[in-house]
Amino acid sequence: MKKPTSDYMAVIELHGGDILLSDGMQSEKQFMQHGTTSTFSHSLAVTVMCLRIAAALRLKTHERELVRGALLHDYCLYDWHEPHKGLHAFSHPKAALENARRDFEVGKIEQNMILSHMWPLGKLPRCRESFILCLADKLCAVRETFRRKKKEQ
Numbered sequence: 001m002k003k004p005t006s007d008y009m010a011v012i013e014l015h016g017g018d019i020l021l022s023d024g025m026q027s028e029k030q031f032m033q034h035g036t037t038s039t040f041s042h043s044l045a046v047t048v049m050c051l052r053i054a055a056a057l058r059l060k061t062h063e064r065e066l067v068r069g070a071l072l073h074d075y076c077l078y079d080w081h082e083p084h085k086g087l088h089a090f091s092h093p094k095a096a097l098e099n100a101r102r103d104f105e106v107g108k109i110e111q112n113m114i115l116s117h118m119w120p121l122g123k124l125p126r127c128r129e130s131f132i133l134c135l136a137d138k139l140c141a142v143r144e145t146f147r148r149k150k151k152e153q
């Protein structure tokens with residue numbers, strides 16, 4: 001049976017409550033990711049999706065790392081629609097990791113998750129959590145973009 005989103009939110013608060021409440025993550029509410037979806041909402045939706053995928057496929061994961069890496073995967077802290085250095089698709093995972101390391105303890109799994117979430121662009125995913133994030137991020141990006149198109153019609 002499909003678990004309600006509130007069950008996943010409880011898991012996210014347990015492992016990533018400090019991230020959610022941090023100034024950096026809160027500032028993501030002002031940056032738009034896809035259409036009318038903020039980077040904060042996108043990151044939260046991606047994290048829920050990661051947990052859903054892991055549950056649906058009955059994958060054993062490092063749950064804490066999965067949650068924290070997913071929450072921080074787009075922690076680049078700028079609006080990518082504004083002028084910035086480098087090509088966003090390639091540069092933002094590195095920027096996200098630099099910020100994440102400055103603000104939180106980030107282990108090897110979260111590091112690879114953040115750096116490889118744009119695969120096949122950039123770094124190769126090297127653990128299960130990274131592959132799950134790659135898939136979840138793309139599914140949410142399509143959903144958010146499609147939702148925007150529908151609203152515009």
Ligand SMILES: [Fe+2]
Binds near residue numbers: 074117118
């Ligand atoms: Fe990203």
Ligand SMILES: [Fe+2]
Binds near residue numbers: 042046073074137
């Ligand atoms: Fe993303």
